[in-house]
Amino acid sequence: MKSYLFYDIETSGLNKSFDQILQFAAIRTDMQLNELERYNITVSLRPDVVPSPMATITHRIGIETCMEGVCEYEAVRHIHALMNREGTISLGYNTLGFDDEFLRFAFHRNLLSPYTHQWANGCSRMDLLPMAVLYHLYMPGTLTWPRLENGKTTLKLEKLSEANSLAEGQAHDAMVDVEATLALARNFAAEGKMWEYVTGYFNKKEDGLRMAKLPPRHVSSAGQHTWGIMTGSKFGPDAFYQAPVLYLGESIPYKNQTLWLRLDDEDLITGEGEIEGRVWVLRKRLGEPNVILPPLERFVGRLSAERLARVEENLAWLSENPDAFARIVRHHREFRYPDIPNLDVDTSLYQNGFLSKAEEAFCAKFHRAGPEAMAEAMQAMAPGNVRELAARVLFRNYPEFSDEEVFEAFEAYMAKVHPQEDEPPMQDFRGDIRLTPAAAMEEIARVRNEVPLDDAQAHLLDELEGYIASNF
Structure with missing residues (x-):
């Protein structure tokens, strides 16, 4: 039986390789979004993990609370089983941008298959954040869209929840955020045809069929290159969360990765450095963000006259400089992430x-x-x-x-x-540094000086400082 598993995680920090889940919450529903089950798991802090002070004051999960949870191995096995239950569609808010990869490393670390929840036993994934972008742009009456003090729209879940009374309780509590996400999905699903259309972008076959229908816009020695309007939160409100893109082809070393050149990029012609390095190329897998819309007038019309003019200027330059375009295509299609020696x-x-x-x-x-x-x-x-x-x-x-x-x-x-002063800290596959006890102590001091704290947050930092001093 098909079911949705709405979920959220709170973590000890942002590093997907070295940090850990502290809270996992989920609500399973039927395909009509009626609740079937809910789960709320608190995970015990591992002895090797140094929690981030900023993460701690954000989700407010203290050391004492952590120690009451189940161990990571048992929690992760439970989560893995939930997400791999036959017919499960796992989803949340920005889960494909953060949570899913965090879980993937947790599964890997605990000797569980990192990928089966994506495809095996009828399982698949979706994400409400890319959907929110499309509803905001093309069906804005679905929600009240909050704005920041500078007047710009924000798509942060906590702000959407406040503006639309999606859930009660402290934001960044995993269960509160799951309840808000489920309420958001119910608002979206009420617009039946729109819901069917946007969820289709998370079906690999349907996404591929839609991509195949995009019209050609440029011809090179590599063949015809189609184009469309890519939407996503990463483009920001100033760009109306979208950008015109040109298809470059598929990545050669990485299966199912398609490559897209941003066509309104100012640096394409006038930027510094070699052409293949200064252009903005985005990678997309079928059934995953970002969404690519066909270049119909109702979508293209969202672009300003200035951006459209830049598109034409860039395309003309690419036509006049075929060797430069060939270099762009070749470099990005052949690009392979370098192996890192002595990777943990x-x-x-x-x-x-x-x-x-x-x-x-x-x-x-x-x-x-x-x-x-x-x-x-x-x-x-x-x-x-x-x-x-x-x-x-x-x-x-x-x-x-x-x-x-x-x-x-x-x-x-x-x-x-806990390296000595003359030893480098550990690094992950992206080169990001693992938080050391010494660096965490320095961050605690900085947060106390620079961030307004309430009494509860101040207590959490005191608790964290004492834990690090005693255990490292």
Whole structure:
């Protein structure tokens, strides 16, 4: 049976490789958006995680609350099962921009399949934020659209909830945000034809068919290049959340990634640097944001005369400079993210690729073993990434069942978590730095000086400071 799983997560920080989920909330509904079940999971803080002070004062989940939760491994296995239930369409607000990838790394870290919730057993994903962009632009009467003090529209969920009374309670509580997202979906679904149209963009087959119908706009040695109007929150209110784009082709190393050149980009002609590096090229997978609309007058008409003139100027320049256009196409189609040497196993999901059948079998045996027998199941694994992750599952969640190998792995990893002054901090697959205890202490001091805090937030920072001082 098909069902929607509306969900939200609150996390210890923004780093998808090194931070962790602290709260997972979800409401399962039928396809008519009638509630069937709800879940609210508090997750215990792992011993190696240093919570971000800014995240802490935002979601207001303190150390004491964290310690009352279930361990990460058990929580993530529960979440994985919920999202992989047959026919589940998992969705939330900006979930494909943040939450889904965060969960993907949590699944990877806990030896669970990171991708099956996207396609297996009739499962799929959607996202309400790209839908909100389309409703705001083309069916604005659906909601009251909040504005900031500068007069610009904001699509932040908490502001939408306030303006439309979508949910009661503290924003950034995961369950409150899920309730707001579900209420938002009910408003959108009330516009039946519009709902059917926008949800179609999250179906790979339908998205592909729509993309195939886009008209040609430029011809090069590579063939015809179609164009359309890409919509997305990343373009911002000044650009009315949309931009004209030209199809460059598919990525060669990355399956199902299509490439789109932004046509109203001022830097295309006059920017500094080599042409292939200064242009704005966006990557899109079928069934995922951003949405690409056909260049019909009702969509193109949203672009200002100045932006349309720039489109024509850029297209003319590309026609007059075919070698430069060929360089753009070749560079971005062939582009491959560089391998990072000595990448930590927690953040190696994309670099190391899929598990072998043998490794999948070892993981299944590990999950069946239960805490008391996990160390024995780990010993049967060949040395490598999977065995290292298994050791981390044990020392992060069940230190009482750890053996000598696990204890040594814990000591070695904690030395990287809390590096000495002359040692560099850990980095993830994007080169972003893992928050160290020393950096967190510095951030606490900065937040106290620069951010207006209420009494509860001040207490949370005191609690966090004491935790870091005692445990690192």
